[in-house]
Amino acid sequence: MLSMTQPNVIAGRKIMAKSASSMRTYLTCPRKYALSRDWEQKHEPTAFTRGTLVHFGIIEGFMKNLSLSAALGGVSIELEKMSESIENVSGFEDKELRKVRAYIKGYYAHNNQEDFFREFEVMATESAFEFSYRNQRFSGRIDALLRRKATGEVILYELKTTSSNVSDPDHPYWSRLNMDTQLAIYNQYVKSSVGRHPRVMYEVIMTSQARPKKNETPKQYEERLTEEYRESPGKYKRMEFELLQSKHEAKMGELVYLGQAIDHDLLLPRNDSACFSNYGTCQFFTVCSWGSNPDESLYLKKKEKKEEEINEFPF
Ligand code: SF4
Numbered sequence: 001m002l003s004m005t006q007p008n009v010i011a012g013r014k015i016m017a018k019s020a021s022s023m024r025t026y027l028t029c030p031r032k033y034a035l036s037r038d039w040e041q042k043h044e045p046t047a048f049t050r051g052t053l054v055h056f057g058i059i060e061g062f063m064k065n066l067s068l069s070a071a072l073g074g075v076s077i078e079l080e081k082m083s084e085s086i087e088n089v090s091g092f093e094d095k096e097l098r099k100v101r102a103y104i105k106g107y108y109a110h111n112n113q114e115d116f117f118r119e120f121e122v123m124a125t126e127s128a129f130e131f132s133y134r135n136q137r138f139s140g141r142i143d144a145l146l147r148r149k150a151t152g153e154v155i156l157y158e159l160k161t162t163s164s165n166v167s168d169p170d171h172p173y174w175s176r177l178n179m180d181t182q183l184a185i186y187n188q189y190v191k192s193s194v195g196r197h198p199r200v201m202y203e204v205i206m207t208s209q210a211r212p213k214k215n216e217t218p219k220q221y222e223e224r225l226t227e228e229y230r231e232s233p234g235k236y237k238r239m240e241f242e243l244l245q246s247k248h249e250a251k252m253g254e255l256v257y258l259g260q261a262i263d264h265d266l267l268l269p270r271n272d273s274a275c276f277s278n279y280g281t282c283q284f285f286t287v288c289s290w291g292s293n294p295d296e297s298l299y300l301k302k303k304e305k306k307e308e309e310i311n312e313f314p315f
Helices: 020-028 030-036 046-059 068-085 087-091 094-110 113-119 172-179 181-194 218-231 245-264 285-290
Strands: 008-010 013-015 039-041 120-133 136-148 154-162 199-206 236-241 300-302
Touching (some): 020 030, 020 245, 030 039, 046 068, 046 120, 046 136, 120 181, 136 181, 136 245, 154 181, 172 181, 172 199, 181 199, 181 245
Parallel strands (some): 154 199
Antiparallel strands (some): 120 136
């Protein structure tokens, strides 16, 4: 284990390791990327909190061989902890927690833990990392790293949720993964660690749009959703594949180029076409449109610089 590496400095600016999400933010709007280094939203979007809790139940529960009730108990504790440390979860409604519990219960019902642990060894979960590739530093956090006992193959496991129906293997969702920024960085990290491309196991939970019915109690709502997810294995789509080496190298080449562009971009221009999106208005809109300084406003708070344990090629 290492502590977070010291950033390089170019033209007086600190050059931090780049994560997939920070690179995507830069491509969306360079100014947003720059502001996001020091400021974050006070109110985390519901989808983010929901995704974090689903991950907690499955990666920290199922993958660690915990019983279903222990995993669900862990989710409640995690939500409490999040509520204490960030005011953002205040808008997370009980019905959202009921959905999370239903997805986790369905996952346990469709995946026999005994079979899973007979076939796989879990090498790591929620593993934060940094590594260098062609003079660029990349960072991330792998959901889980598995080893198939029969063959010794290393498998990079990623869990996602989506509101789309991606059960058809020909859905563009799956072909897009050939150019997925996060997957390329994670794949390169594991390849550098173990000396060869890992296989990828990508598992997607298709989320529900169902709302509580009139006069339905939260418990009944959860039971109805749980039934739906237990009865429909198609709500969980798992695909296992290996990224094509040529496609992977091409993507990493693009990311190195993008990293260099970010490092040397002093202007960090505003992209006014990105101010409004399906997720709402950008949190920095008043900063950009009115020229005000970002401050501890209703929406923003200063980012805490966390010293985090990271792994550099531990496998
Ligand atoms: S408000 Fe618009 S221009 Fe400003 S950071 Fe956000 S997306 Fe970029």
